[in-house]
Amino acid sequence: MFKLALVDDHDIFLKGLQKILEYEDDLKVVHSFKSGQEILNNISDLDIDILVLDVQLPDIQPEELLQALRSKLPNLPILYLTLLRGTRFFHKLQKFNIQGYILKDSPTEELIKAIKIVANGATYFSEKVEIAGFEDEYKNTVIYADQKVNDILSPREIEVLKLVCQEYSSADIAAKLFLSVGTVDTHRKNILIKLGVNNTVGLVKYALKNNIIT
Missing domain, CATH: 1.10.10.10 (Winged helix-like DNA-binding domain superfamily/Winged helix DNA-binding domain)
Structure with missing residues (x-):
């Protein structure tokens, strides 16, 4: 059973994602937040296996939020969500140890797959991400780290x-x-x-x- 926290400022999307994940026997949403500041205020209470994080929150810049998260939870697997293809955010986020990056319009099955892969300690990048310099061999693949x-x-x-x-x-x-x-x-x-x-x-x-x- 993987414990999740979700962060998204769109209430309909947040509640919809929670509802979808309720049907997965091995996933459990234990926290949901609507802002960056809200998750930072509760960071000491987080006991989760993966954070599913919207990279575009109105109250905080993504770099600022991720720096704060990484200072407290350096090894927490994070799956990043976005609406934008080709966004400049991707390259900015690389330095914060990206484990997953997926578009919000991806099929539900792919999102669930990505969550489970990242929670298991691997990385997942959607093939829909269209970013210059993002090499093809890393798209839609699973890469396990720290294994001999x-x-x-x-x-x-x-x-x-x-x-x-x-x-x-x-x-x-x-x-x-x-x-x-x-x-x-x-x-x-x-x-x-x-x-x-x-x-x-x-x-x-x-x-x-x-x-x-x-």
Whole structure:
């Protein structure tokens, strides 16, 4: 059971979201706030697993609110909500440890999925976000942080990943590892799914970040 707090200044949206989440057995809304100041006034009483936060509140700038939240709750997973595509807010929010970013007009199923993913310690970014410089391999993907590579990938998958990053084709990898091309393709697909990336660029970035290749 994940405990949530919701923050939105639009009463209809706030109550509607609460009603929708009531039908989820593993989600429970324990707090709802209509302003940034309201959540800051109650921050010491928060015992939640995720905060679903509207980035545009009339009483406080998003950077100011997030700085205050992060000073008290540095590790709290936050899923950011917005109405705007291509908003400049995204890049400003990156420095405050973004775990999720989703548009308010997203399908209900996607929002629920995003909430559960972020509450589980992963990140989720909606594919509808249209922001220059926001790379495609991170859209609509799940990226788990603070997990050792060996906990995510098998030894064989790590071998395949290294060779993929060295620009070997599936046929070349199959020959090197004495596998069939079909088996190699299956490994590649599973690696993409496990790491939550969509293409080879994402694999290379992951491998570099985790010192799988240098």
